[in-house]
Amino acid sequence: MKIYVPRDAAAKAMGADEVAEAVLREARSRGIDVTLVRNGSRGMVWLEPLVEVETDKGRVGYGQIEAADVPGVLDGSSDKALGPVEEIPYFKGQTRLTFARVGLTDPLSLADYAAHGGLEGLRKALAMSGEAIVKEVTESGLRGRGGAGFPTGIKWETVRKAEGAQKYIVCNADEGDSGTFADRMLMEGDPFCLIEGMAISGIAVGATKGYVYLRSEYPDAIEVMNAACDIARREGLLGASVLGSGKAFDMEIRVGAGAYVCGEETSLLNSLEGKRGVVRAKPPLPALQGFMGRPTVVNNVISLASVPVIMARGAAFYKDFGLGRSRGTIPLQIAGNVKYGGLYETAFGTTLGDIVEKIGGGTASGRPVKAVQVGGPLGAYFPVSQFDTPFGYEEFDAKGGLIGHAGLVVFDDTADMRKMARFAMEFCAVESCGKCTPCRIGAVRGVETIDRIGRGDASAIPLLEDLCETMKDGSLCALGGFTPFPVMSALKHFPDDFNANAKEAAE
Amino acid sequence: MSGTTGAAASERILATISEHLGLEGPLLPILHAVQAEFGYVPQDAVAPIAKALNITRAEVHGVMSFYHDFRTEPAGAHVVKICRAEACQAAGADAAVAAAEKVFGTALHGTSADGKVTLEPVYCLGLCACGPSAMVDGKVVGHVDEKKLGKIAKEMRA
Structure with a gap:
């Protein structure tokens, strides 16, 4: 049995x-x-x-x-x-491409992995030139699943063409966004898929060494990934000759230390080098001067883990799913106050309303949905009136939001949106790396300004808007630059929550 | 308790450092290993780490203080981390934090008077569809409420 x-x-x-x-x-x-x-x-x-x-x-x-x-x-x-x-x-109802084996197989059985389509992509890649692999990934339309949405193939091509005695593949597994857990689920449920994706990437760009920067809040994922790397090394999937090809690739798991900003790629690289996780100015791009100043691919877990299926089944197969410039599938993570919370991998294009109401079943509390925060702590709060927005990079951008790492957090009508806006600023203040002023100082002033509004001082509202503009335009990275998304969307769509007098009258 | 240790400890510190010197970017792995060994990073470890990596003590301090994980003082016998991020807030994290402060007998960021429990906030454990969530001595717990936390507190003090 x-x-x-x-x-x-x-x-x-x-x-x-x-x-x-x-x-x-x-x-x-x-x-x-x-x-x-x-x-x-x-x-x-x-x-x-x-x-x-x-x-x-x-x-x-x-x-x-x-x-x-x-x-x-x-x-x-x-x-x-x-x-x-x-x-x-x-x-x-799902289209499971990246998550095809998660839940199905024994995560630490390489035989089970291979029996369910694993290693097919890597075997194909080993018979191809680096240029041809990169071309396949570019044609698939795969874009960075960490949130930025940058075309993966173009990033790889930059690293492939860069000169360097040593190049690196760095996997960003610092999944700090609230409402997201796809990276964790993949690493715990199908670690060889990430290893295979990293090996393909290494072979494509000529990198022989990889690192997974994995957050310390995920002890279970750290355990599984370390065990999987040991097995992969023992079985010849990693090492001096990947699957006997004569091409080398090996990798290590590195543990973060509880800093949210290290999910930003340049801050992650500094942390990996043993420094404070302070953001670097770009350029130079990490693709040219990344880890240890050398050419480096920095990709999210899901981006890398989507590569094996793209290589195995071809760019055209993958590209066939999706909408507009958002190609392939996306693992939606439905969380917060929701009846059927979990991970749902599907092609881009489902509307926000269908995700929340049809797939997620509405709130767990049974009360009406008030807002859905999409894309983590730096993502906008969407009101029910925007539920017709199809899930795609450009589609969400057009509504003043972002899809981020595809996490959706559902709130019922008891949520106080001024409190959530304040939390966004407070979180930014705690987690700011301190390098740029708009983020470091702006977030603190943001908390104070929202408190003023809470005390009934409506004249502080234009100040908050102005502050958000400054943070958006003047911050070095997405932490300070995107914190205005949740704040401004809360203010725009739920003005009553910011109006102390209206609230008192209602009570 | 102060952040200083004895002679036996300084040998353990040196051994821990030397295990990681072959790595590229060894500082975080060293700090994690020292903390795993002692439960915190003793002040006595800073100078040998700086010496081994050819960096200043100020740089080691700068890195340690940047990250939330590294402790300069020992924690309580048990560490409870409770998630305060948005998804858990949507599922009632505020009430869970209040319940935790009550049953464990300490405010967030503090340690109970009997030294048994250190209570800390955490921003996302990736358990966003079964929140509010917590981590108790490295073990994950979903749907935490006063009843669940009370049971955990009772077991810790048994």
């Missing part, structure tokens, strides 16, 4: 480790032979821990399982049965 209990942090947070122990205990006491696989998460976080049992009808799921439910799961008599997992509408 084969039973799957996820090892994903979200499943563990809901008690998966206790369930896994209970499965083994119950199997021992019954004297039955159970193979327990600690898989990744299927992404249906509200069902976690989601236990699956392999049957002749496929893998059958049991949702929200506690240790006490385990005997019923083993008997097949549990009333928490969900039927075949892949038939659950939330799962069935």
Whole structure:
């Protein structure tokens, strides 16, 4: 009997480790032979821990399982049965390209990885020239999934053409945006996919060394990635001769230290070098003078993990999904006060309203949706009146927002948007690296100005708007430059929350 | 407690440093390893780290103080981090923080009088669809409320 209990942090947070122990205990006491696989998460976080049992009808799921439910799961008599997992509408409706194996396979079995399409992309890439690999990635239309949306192939081409005795691939796994967990889920659920993506990137641009800068808040992901790198090295996927090709690529996992700004690529590079995570001015571009001043590809986890499927199935296949200049699929992360929270990979183009209401099922509290923050702490708050916005880089930009790392945080009508705007400024003040004045000082003044508005001083509103303009135009990086997005969107769409008198009258 | 250690500790510090000297950009790995060894980065570690990396003590201090993770004093016996980021706020983080302060007997950023629990805010644990979330001695916990936190506090003080 084969039973799957996820090892994903979200499943563990809901008690998966206790369930896994209970499965083994119950199997021992019954004297039955159970193979327990600690898989990744299927992404249906509200069902976690989601236990699956392999049957002749496929893998059958049991949702929200506690240790006490385990005997019923083993008997097949549990009333928490969900039927075949892949038939659950939330799962069935997805287009899983990057997350194809997450939740399906044993994350630390390279054999399982290869049996489910893994390494196909790398094998193809090893037979191609660097130029041809970069061309394939460029043609796929893949853009940076970390949030900036810069075309991945163009970045690679710059590094490929750069002169340098040593080049690097740096994976940005400093997923600090609230509402996002795709990087974590991928690293915990399919670590070889990221390793394969990094190896392809290294071979394409001529880099022999890679680093994953992984945030310290993700101890489970750190554990899985380290174990996967050890296995990959042992099995010849990493090392002096990748899969026996004679081409070298190796990588290390480096742990961050709790600074949000290190998700910004130049700050990340300084941190990786052992310095304060202060932002660097650009130019020079990291592609030319990155880690240790050498040519460096800096890509987000999901960008790199999307490369294997692009190489395996071709640029045209990937490019066929999507909308406008947003090609391929995007792993939406639906979070906050939402009924069906989790990860949903689909082609670009679904409207915000469909994501929140149809896929997410509305709020968990059952109250009306008030706002959705898209793209993390630097993303705008969207009101329900903008629910017709299709999910795409340009489409969100046109509405004064951004898709960022594709996290969506849903708020119900009890949310106080002035408080959320204040939090955005407060967070920026705490996390500012301090290099540029608009961010370092502006965020502090922003908190004070919003407090003035809260005390009923409406004359501070134009001041706040002016301050936001200065931060937007004058900051060195997205932390100071984008903090105005949540602040201004809150002010624009929810003016009543900023009007102390109106609020008192309502109360 | 002061940030100083004895002779045996200084040998452990040197050994920890030398394990990481072969790395490119070894400072963060060294600071993490020293903190894993002692629970904090003792003042006594700063000079040997600076010497080994050929940087000034001020530079080591500058790096340590930049990052939220590095401690200059030992924490309580248990460390509870509670998420205050937006997704958890949408799911009731404010109430969870208030409950945590009550059951653990300390305000955020503080340690309870009995030295058992240090309570800290954290900005996102990647558990945004099962918030409010927390991390208790490195273990993740979802949907935290006063009842769950109370049970954890009771176990810690048992």
